[in-house]
Amino acid sequence: MPLTYRFDKEGYLKLSDEVLDSILEAIKKSRETSKETGFYICGTRDKNFPGKMCIGIECAIEPRDCHSSRKISFFHTHPTQRVSEPSVADILFSIYNYLVMCVHGLESASVCCYKPKREAYDSLAMRIPSEKVNNIWERYMKWQVKFREKTIAGEPTYAEWKEYKDMYKDLMEMVVEDCWKLKYVESKRDPWEVEI
Numbered sequence: 575m576p577l578t579y580r581f582d583k584e585g586y587l588k589l590s591d592e593v594l595d596s597i598l599e600a601i602k603k604s605r606e607t608s609k610e611t612g613f614y615i616c617g618t619r620d621k622n623f624p625g626k627m628c629i630g631i632e633c634a635i636e637p638r639d640c641h642s643s644r645k646i647s648f649f650h651t652h653p654t655q656r657v658s659e660p661s662v663a664d665i666l667f668s669i670y671n672y673l674v675m676c677v678h679g680l681e682s683a684s685v686c687c688y689k690p691k692r693e694a695y696d697s698l699a700m701r702i703p704s705e706k707v708n709n710i711w712e713r714y715m716k717w718q719v720k721f722r723e724k725t726i727a728g729e730p731t732y733a734e735w736k737e738y739k740d741m742y743k744d745l746m747e748m749v750v751e752d753c754w755k756l757k758y759v760e761s762k763r764d765p766w767e768v769e770i
């Protein structure tokens with residue numbers, strides 16, 4: 575059965591069986607390979623299908639597209655993270671591309687989907703990110719360079735992690751607060767249910 579979730583008054587997403595099957599397939603593949611696995615959800619909020627799956631580095635560089643259809647969401651796994659939480663980069667990606675971001679963490683029994691709030695945009699119609707989002711984007715770009723250098727030179731310090739946590743906190747205010755929890759029960763024939 576397709577699953578429908580209402581994020582707020584205007585926003586909802588109804589995932590097709592095809593998409594739900596692909597989510598389960600991606601989770602399985604990710605567990606087997608320990609690599610990030612993902613795909614775009616293409617079409618409309620009512621009628622959608624999965625784009626081609628990407629694995630590992632492919633997902634970070636350029637996930638396969640939706641051909642001529644619209645991209646409405648991006649699902650991907652976090653094989654090294656237990657919980658289903660997006661990264662700073664994930665939230666920025668979802669705001670700049672106006673997508674619902676769906677994430678699955680290795681040991682979680684649910685997929686979480688995050689939708690950017692109206693406040694994340696100066697103009698929602700034009701999809702222009704707000705000044706606050708742009709500031710976090712700049713902070714993140716600088717942080718990334720510093721973090722990479724520290725990683726090469728040795729362990730990143732507490733200060734670097736604290737900086738990341740602060741950006742994360744600021745960004746989480748820009749997405750609809752409670753993630754949409756899609757709970758799955760692997761032994762069931764129709765394994766999906768929405769947890770509220």
Ligand SMILES: [Zn+2]
Nearest residue numbers: 652660661664
């Ligand atoms: Zn991610």
